[in-house]
Amino acid sequence: MAPTPNKTQTNGSIDTHMRRTGETSMQKGNANPRPPERPPGDCPSSHSRDPKNFERQANKAQTRALLVAALHKLSGVLGIMALTWATVVLLGGVVGNLSTWDFYLVSALLMIESFRLFIIQIFIALVSRILYREKRHAAEFEFTDKQPKLVSTLNFMGQALSGSIAIACLFLTAYRIYIRGSPPFSSDKGARHIAASLWIFYMIVIVNFAIAVLSAMLNLLFRRFQRSNDTAGGNEHANSLATFYDTIYRTAIEHGITQAGKVELLDFAFDKIASDLKRNVRPLIVRTMNREMIKYMCENNGVEMVCQYLKGEDLWKRVAAANLPGFWYEEEKIDTKQDLFWSLRERVFGAGKDADGSLNSIECLARHWSLERKKRPHPFLVDSPYGGNLLDTIVNLMLMETRSPVHFRVRAFEACCRDLRVLNHLYREVDPDSEQPMDKWKIGRYLVDLIDKEVQKHSGKERGKVTVSDECWAQFSNSNLAKLCIKLAVLLSPESENVRIVGRIYSAKALMLLLQHCDDVTHVRKAAAALKGWIETRIILEPQGYYAKADMEAAEKVRAWVGLQPLSWSSVTVRDIANLSRVMSPEDIESIVQSVRGISEADHPMEV
Incomplete structure (x- = not known):
């Protein structure tokens, strides 16, 4: 959909170049958009x-x-x-x-x-x-x-x-x-x-x-x-x-x-998913083991049962229900099941396996939707009858101090930031009541000043000074976008010693996506130059059991963005989580690293 570090990674990523290409295609009225990519390990038959x-x-x-x-x-x-x-x-x-x-x-x-x-x-x-x-x-x-x-x-x-x-x-x-x-x-x-x-x-x-x-x-x-x-x-x-x-x-x-x-077949299906997760089988492996049954569940009142189990007292049924929306990311019309997404909101603030499973599902769904080229509102931006939407919940979760692991929260937020609709919403929220909201260029200028200020502060140097002084600054500095960037920078900073490497990788990737959205090369280069020192010392390989393929892709995108050399991934274990967690060969690793860095460097050529 019982997590351990990195076990819920899904394959595939999207960069600014791909998003801009898709946006251009929609503007030109492309009648045949590129279909969503299929994660490795999925069997077409x-x-x-x-x-x-x-x-x-x-x-x-x-x-x-x-x-x-x-x-x-x-x-x-x-x-x-x-x-x-x-x-x-x-x-x-x-x-x-x-x-x-x-x-x-x-x-x-x-x-x-x-x-x-x-x-x-x-x-x-x-x-x-x-x-x-x-x-x-x-x-x-x-x-x-x-x-x-x-x-x-x-x-x-x-x-x-x-x-x-x-x-x-x-x-x-x-x-x-x-x-x-x-x-x-x-x-x-x-x-x-x-x-x-x-x-x-x-x-x-x-x-x-x-x-x-x-x-x-x-x-x-x-x-x-x-x-x-x-x-x-x-x-x-x-x-x-x-x-x-x-x-x-x-x-x-x-x-x-x-x-x-x-x-009943549906009751058995929930019991089996819960049993597999209780055995500590990784969620995506559970999906692979039960793919046809999971598809059957989605089309036969499974969504309604998930909403009920998410409110139930049976822990493992809640864990199964929390992971199932992520298993359904490819199913037709799953994006219309708003009750399902609103139900996930009630579980993400906990510190148990059901909260982790909910964040896993949000991550899987957001990554898949970021590959789509449909002109429709993002499902996570639809407000519930009681107010608020799922993206607001993820933003609040990022800004709060909760018991849930940082890397689960950051991965879910980073997956949301891959989507232009989410980025536009976050930028629009800087000045939501204005008929003519602040343009991206100005927001990018403010963000760069914030990042530069935060880097100077956490590096032990003289506190950075904000170079803008217009009347919009006070409003911008209190926006969620500004707070998010500061939070991500803090997670990446050397002072956050307890943040694991995976959390730092996705914090840097999310920060990169937020900064790149301003569409101003000068601002993006300035931000990359300010963050280069942190990324060089914080986005490095550390001893741990294994890295996921998606971790490697995210790390290399960030390092390529600031002009750093690739890491030596052949010295660690890299697993393709979406493909039954198989260990990747050095040849496959090298091919992916070259591809990822080629895309990133082509999008943002810079010398820093």
């Missing part, structure tokens, strides 16, 4: 699959699971019948007339059947309690998702052992009937009805174990089939249908067929 198809597959999985569970239940009923018949009629009534072979065989079959049923129950109990957690420390990060593998292994072992026992019992029963024959089946001696009683018992046993074998074989076959359906779109980590099948089967065994039939 799986995106094109109809959510209705997923629902049909899930219904088939439920039917198959109920069938297998019903066979198991029927086998259990026949086992009880065999046990009752043997204890009451054979071992209780005519035990003295049984041959030694029959006595031991009947006793052994009863104990083996009880053991077989116990095996099924114990393996189901083990499966239901598996909660394999990914490693939490960033330096030990790995993703193998061992839980589905453990579930599959235990399921195979349980069903294979149960089926093997049933086959062995069938063989023993057949050996008794067809090979040994003889008394009491072919003799008139002994108690009355002894032959009929044994025949009835052995027939019940044969039917019971035949059904048990069929149940075990179908279970293994159907589960493998569901696993194949999950990965049919080329996504080897998908496991939604197999998990749904397991859930229905386990519910039917533990609580009955009727209860299993009442399991």
Whole structure:
């Protein structure tokens, strides 16, 4: 959508050149705008699959699971019948007339059947309690998702052992009937009805174990089939249908067929997303594992349920609900779900995983929308009925001292700043009541003076002096735009020792985007010259578990902006978070760095 540093990064970035190009295209009436970029790791074939198809597959999985569970239940009923018949009629009534072979065989079959049923129950109990957690420390990060593998292994072992026992019992029963024959089946001696009683018992046993074998074989076959359906779109980590099948089967065994039939697909989907996040699987990996199910959720009342769960008391349901809007960033008409965005506002001020998940979602949505070329209001700028909008909330969150980690807040704000609509709004808010608002050039001049003043102050030098003195200065210095720039500069300054490198990278990137929007090369160069010293000493590689690809891109854009050389990314681990957090090769890193710096330097050629 349980965060650790950098685990929620999405791929892709946009610079001033790209935004200006898009703006020019709209002004020229471009009828074929460039489609949004698709993050690496997304499988086009799986995106094109109809959510209705997923629902049909899930219904088939439920039917198959109920069938297998019903066979198991029927086998259990026949086992009880065999046990009752043997204890009451054979071992209780005519035990003295049984041959030694029959006595031991009947006793052994009863104990083996009880053991077989116990095996099924114990393996189901083990499966239901598996909660394999990914490693939490960033330096030990790995993703193998061992839980589905453990579930599959235990399921195979349980069903294979149960089926093997049933086959062995069938063989023993057949050996008794067809090979040994003889008394009491072919003799008139002994108690009355002894032959009929044994025949009835052995027939019940044969039917019971035949059904048990069929149940075990179908279970293994159907589960493998569901696993194949999950990965049919080329996504080897998908496991939604197999998990749904397991859930229905386990519910039917533990609580009955009727209860299993009442399991709703949407409720299961929320439970699975919450469970995956609870296991500390990174949100974007959770999205990859459950892509089709997440798409189904969006189109089947999932948005309404997210709004409800965001207000609920179940922590992990809130965490799942907070991350889901970010998973839906590519879905059609998601930008029209204003209730969803207003609901996110209520969670971002916390310090828990639900607040982090909400900021993750805001970041994903903002990054995707910044690539669009539509002429419409930005969804985060639409005011709620109670006043205020989501962007105002993010701005307030940036300016406040809250318990939430800085890097989550800064990444969300930086993603918003990639969009021209957001930047225009922030600039417009400097003088919102004027019919002719302050022009960008003047705002840029003020911003540069503010930054220069802040750098001088935090560098221990004489306090910088503001070079403008007109009547607009007092109003500008109290605007949110001015406060944001000061806040970002403070986060980047050497005095903010507790701010992690990721927070500093995105603080610098957001500040760069705000300054570049003034569209005045002279002001932009002056700001870059003022910040060069800080960026040189603060945007550097520090020991930590890994850097995300987006971190690398943002850092290199900022360093290229002020004319600094690239960092040595080959000396650290860089992961492509949007592509199952795979470690990037030195060749890929070098290619991306060159591309990023080429774009940045082409947009703002400067020598400082």
